[in-house]
Amino acid sequence: xxxxxxxxxxxxxxxxxxxxxxxxxxxxxxxxxxxxxxxxxxxxxxxxxxxxxxxxxxxxxxxxxxxxxxxxxxxxxxxxxxxxxxxxxxxxxxxxxxxxxxxxxxxxxxxxxxxxxxxxxxxxxxxxxxxxxxxxxxxxxxxxxxxxxxxxxxxxxxxxxxxxxxxxxxxxxxxxxxxxxxxxxxxxxxxxxxxxxxxxxxxxxxxxxxxxxxxxxxxxxxxxxxxxxxxxxxxxxxxxxxxxxxxxxxxxxxxxxxxxxxxxxxxxxxxxxxxxxxxxxxxxxxxxxxxxxxxxxxxxxxxxxxxxxxxxxxxxxxxxxxxxxxxxxxxxxxxxxxxxxxxxxxxxxxxxxx
Numbered sequence: 281x282x283x284x285x286x287x288x289x290x291x292x293x294x295x296x297x298x299x300x301x302x303x304x305x306x307x308x309x310x311x312x313x314x315x316x317x318x319x320x321x322x323x324x325x326x327x328x329x330x331x332x333x334x335x336x337x338x339x340x341x342x343x344x345x346x347x348x349x350x351x352x353x354x355x356x357x358x359x360x361x362x363x364x365x366x367x368x369x370x371x372x373x374x375x376x377x378x379x380x381x382x383x384x385x386x387x388x389x390x391x392x393x394x395x396x397x398x399x400x401x402x403x404x405x406x407x408x409x410x411x412x413x414x415x416x417x418x419x420x421x422x423x424x425x426x427x428x429x430x431x432x433x434x435x436x437x438x439x440x441x442x443x444x445x446x447x448x449x450x451x452x453x454x455x456x457x458x459x460x461x462x463x464x465x466x467x468x469x470x471x472x473x474x475x476x477x478x479x480x481x482x483x484x485x486x487x488x489x490x491x492x493x494x495x496x497x498x499x500x501x502x503x504x505x506x507x508x509x510x511x512x513x514x515x516x517x518x519x520x521x522x523x524x525x526x527x528x529x530x531x532x533x534x535x536x537x538x539x540x541x542x543x544x545x546x547x548x549x550x551x552x553x554x555x556x557x558x559x560x561x562x563x564x565x566x567x568x569x570x571x572x573x574x575x576x577x578x579x580x581x582x583x584x585x586x587x588x589x590x591x592x593x594x595x596x597x598x599x600x601x602x603x604x605x606x607x608x609x610x611x612x613x614x615x616x617x618x619x620x621x622x623x624x625x626x627x628x629x630x631x632x633x634x
Contacts, residue, residue: 282294285322285383287321287474288475289318292318292322292470295469296325306447306467308450308465309448309469310450310467311323312453312454312455312469314453314471314504315453315506316474316508317504317505318383318471320420323422323451324359327357328349328357330415330418331345331348331357331416333345351377352377357419359376359379359422360420360421361375361376361423362426364394389426393426394426394431395421396431400427401434403419403435404434404438407419407438407446408443410443416446419449420449421448421450421451425452433459436459474504474508475503476495479497480497482505489512496520496561497512499561500560507554511554520558520561523562524558524562526558527562527589530625531589531592531629542623553612556605556609560602561579563602565586566590567595569583569590570598593629596632597629597633601625601632604624604628608622608624608625
């Protein structure tokens with residue numbers, strides 16, 4: 281089932297299951313959304329489901345078709361990944377296997393890697409013939425926004441005259457990153473950030489990760505499961521400590537030092553979002569303490585720091601700071617100047633301090 285391969289995204293997985301079982305499957309799909317939201321996992325599951333001999337939508341993992349597609353050994357299924365000039369065929373194959381094994385954690389393409397015209401022409405040749413095994417011919421083009429102009433124009437020809445029983449699945453961060461003519465010939469599937477609850481459940485399945493650590497990371501990863509897993513692989517305690525020091529700096533550090541720190545932080549949006557999420561966990565703990573529920577705080581071993589924040593901010597200060605952090609996240613989504621937003625948060629925190 282799609283829901284077993286994709287973390288969260290219930291609305292999307294239900295739609296894809298209906299598509300996979302439909303007699304009128306579109307010839308081209310475009311999966312868009314932020315990194316770490318499951319686009320690649322869903323694309324692979326959609327492609328593989330067409331070769332599964334079981335009647336239920338998704339992959340049974342046991343039939344001949346599922347076994348062959350799991351190792352990318354099916355002659356009628358292709359996976360295209362941006363390549364760099366230094367890549368050898370062996371390196372490309374190794375990367376594709378890593379993608380199939382872990383669609384949430386595979387190595388991202390190098391900075392200058394692209395889809396070449398040669399890749400797309402090879403795909404066109406494959407699509408020009410019927411499927412070897414008499415079924416579907418499917419190709420997944422990952423990071424389709426990395427196509428060179430000539431490659432994109434070549435792919436457009438296939439989209440304009442798709443062969444029978446063929447499916448192209450493109451993944452990209454946003455529709456705007458592709459040629460409008462390509463976007464218009466695809467049916468869109470939009471992926472949203474993974475919910476905190478879904479991310480926490482997925483992280484809890486990793487060995488050695490307790491529920492508190494999983495929830496802490498889920499709240500700070502911004503809905504990006506790739507980032508969440510990277511955070512788990514590093515020290516969660518370190519991120520929690522930085523979250524406290526971030527709030528403490530906003531409350532008590534010298535102005536010149538705080539200005540410089542915020543300017544540096546604004547240059548790294550990922551780091552800023554992680555710190556904001558970690559700060560939210562501390563604010564949550566302060567609220568729990570203020571309402572007499574200290575048994576459920578995340579940072580149970582650091583009650584002194586929680587009490588210090590509580591004394592400084594008070595109930596209204598905690599609420600206004602949390603609201604400001606959420607506003608700052610929205611500003612980030614709209615690409616508003618992050619430094620201005622961080623300074624605004626700082627003023628909010630200082631103004632709320634007792």
